[in-house]
Each structure stands twice: as C-alpha cells, then as structure tokens.
Amino acid sequence: MRLLHATAEAVPFAKTGGLADVLGALPAAQAAAGHDVLVVHPWYAALRADPPPLWIGDVSVPFDGGSVSVGVGTRDVTDRAGDTRRFAFVGHEAFRRPALYGYPDDAWRFALFARAVPEVAARLGFAPDVVHVHDWHAALLPALLRHGDHVPSGSAGRPTVLTVHNAQYQGHADAADVVRWARLPGELAGPLALHGRGNLLHAGLVTADRVTTVSPGYARELGEGGVGYGLDATFAALGPRLSGILNGLDDVAFDPATDPALAHAFAADDLAGKRRCKEALEAELGLEAGRPLLGLVSRFADQKGIDLLIAAVPDLIDQGWNLAVLGAGDPGLEQAARSAFARHPGRVAGRVGYDDALARRIYAGADALALPSRFEPCGLAQLIAMRYATLPVARATGGLADTIDDDRTGFLFTDATPAALADALRRAREAYDDEARWAVRRSAAARERFGWDRAVAAYDALYGAARAERTRADGGRP
C-alpha cells in the first residue's frame, strides 16, 4: 500500500515527545513490511538534517481565501536497520520560528500545513491508498480530503485514519476562520466545531474514517469519558470507529548494547555494564554513590504528575533513594525541580532542559524510573526504561497499565497522590533490597519486547477495513 503519514514531529528531524519516536519508527516498520511510505512534516527553523533535504520547488496551496506558496523538500531516510522511507517537508515562514509550537497562531499554521499535504504529495507524484494523520496538527486532513475544493485527485476522497497521541492538545480557533482558512464549505463550520468553537482535533474525530489511539487502555478510558478534555461526548460517539493500537519501541534506536550515548554497553543477559553506567551517572550529576537511584525523564506538564513526585521527594529521600532528573516545560515545575536540587545536594540532581544523550544515560544508569502520570496515552519512557533494565514505578493508567506488569516488570499504583507514589516507591525499595528478587525483575523487564510488527499488522487490518468501507460508500468505485 502507498501510505501517507502527516505529522508535526518525527525522529530524526524534530522531537518534543513520543509522537516523534512513533513517527520515526512506525513508517520504517511499515516500509520494512513492504509498504511505500511518505511522511509529510513541516520544515522548522530548528530542524536538524544532515544531509539537508532537496528543495524541489514551490506549490500553490489554496488557503485563507486565496493561495499561499510553500516550498517542497524531500529526503529519503534509511535507519540503522536498513529500512527506507521518504520524508517530504513543507517549507513556509510560519514554521521558521525557534520552537515547534506555542504560538498564538498555531491553529492557522497547522491548518496551512494540513492544506499543503495533498499538494506536496501531488508534487511528488504520490497518490496514497490511505492517509494516516497524527494529532490535532494534521486533523483537518480528513475533512479536507472529503470536502475541500481543488484537492489534487491523487489524494481527494482517500480513506483516512486519525491517531490520537494525546487528546489534551486540540488546536483551537474561531469556527468560521477554520473553514475559511482551509477553504471548506461554510456550512461545515458548525459540525466541525465544538460548542461553537473551532477545534481541529474534534474536526478530525468527526470526519476520519477510523480513529485510533496509542494503547487499548487509553482507548477504553476515552470511550468511557473523563480524560477527553471536553471531547468526552465526541469520543463516546465514535463507538467501534475508535480502537487502541499499542505503540512499539524502536529496539534498534534504543539498544543498551549499541547506544553511543552510554559509556558502557550492556544487554539483558549481561548487566555488568549497567552498574558502570550507574556509577558514571552518579559522578556526572554529583550524586552520592551506592544508593538506589530513581530517574525521571519527562516533559514537565500537568499530564505527567511531576508535582506528585516533587511532593514525594522528602519520602523518597527517607526511603534512601537518590533522584536523577531531566525535564523541561512548565516554568513552575522547572523551578520546583531546581529547588529540590538546591535543598537536597548529593541526593537530588539533574538538569532542566532537553538532552537526548543525558536521557539515555538516565534510562541506563537508574535502577527505577518514576512515571506518576495523571493520564498516559501510551508512554514510551517506560518501554525505554525496561529495555535498559530499569524498573518503572508508574501510575496504573492508559498505556502504562497496558505495558507494565506489577508482578514482574515494574510497580504500579492507582491514586494520583504523593502518598500512593511514595507507597509504590517503598515497595520498589523493598524489592531492591532483595538482590535476587530485583535481578529477576530487572531481567524480566529487559527481556520484554514491544516490537512494531504487531502494530504494523493491526494498522494494516484497519487500513483494509477503511478502504473497503470507503469503496462501498463510493458505490463500488475503487
């Protein structure tokens, strides 16, 4: 199948979170399975690409009452496993800013991105069998491909799948602006909006042929309500059109035996190098040696429950843990982390910022990883931790509950409170003190496999169903 993915982030180009890891790995796995895959992505100022893409010219994108010219760049990417997929970049000054997101005109910027995707595909002569869009940034595409004017014939009317990686981020704008920007029929302003307000994720949910999210647990929670951030009724109305397909982990990109960020290599059946990684991390961060080491690698956002961990710091210190922190985001949480470093020298240390190599050294050097998320669509951090023989101590929610086994590979707790987290840490501490028991758990976690093959097969089945349904709806036209 010819598969087009539209996304705001993908490794190896731009990453703020797990969305980028998934859009680095899933298209590669699909290419390995024999699909012809194109990933369309904005070209940001901060984008890293060596060699740079080849800019093949401009296309005119119908937009905002007229047309906007965007540049089209392209590059093939072959990963360490040898799988190749093509990337296409949308070049426009709206994306040439220091950060990926966080601007007042984000909805306008990503409406332009979505509207540019079919033009870019046409410029590359790529006529997709399925268009798979990710999160709110690309969620206007299902409506556009079905109802937009002047959509190139290679993409118009193609079946669409929307994957929700995080329902909290939705893309808000004035309802009339959204349809005007995207050049959709004015009468769609109401149906695409949520309570009269333009909401790009809602627009995608009500128009995509199929909606998925990144774990069965989060799919169930979204269907039941309470985690939809205003979209509970929209998710509930999807019924069987919503399903959960668990993310995999790119086990070549995250492999402690070959990870160049680590000073010492190790593997599930030989963890000697892990001890040396821990010593190196203690020295790097100025932590007292020889204590159990808890890690935190996270975006600092309300979702992640960082405040619960900060509140539990006195308890975890009492229990004997050291804490190694890496994260950035919410300024209040950043300040709270810095205060904890100052208050507990030698026991709590780390860095406020984004640092891929330090993240890997924490996954490798820590004994356990804290994941006190309020909600978690899938979570890749716990998968990476387990691969690096580090036991997750996590809240039993969404993908965390789906991937961590409290009896074998980690520690789960239920209540989103510092006390419940401290209690789970106490259980982990007791297990750590029993060396033989800890060793069994650690190697069980490191041997756990979350490959992409299962997800590739599940998406294949879903694409097939969406295509068949679309063919029927179109009166038998292919």
Ligand code: ADP
């Ligand atoms: P989310 O996408 O919600 O942030 P995930 O667990 O799915 O959560 O993915 C987070 C990804 O981002 C992981 O690869 C994690 O290692 C990485 N990451 C998060 N914060 C940082 C940071 N401060 N520095 C480096 N990598 C980070």
Ligand code: GLC
């Ligand atoms: C989102 C979610 C995270 C998930 C990631 C990749 O960022 O917050 O749980 O792992 O997307 O799907």
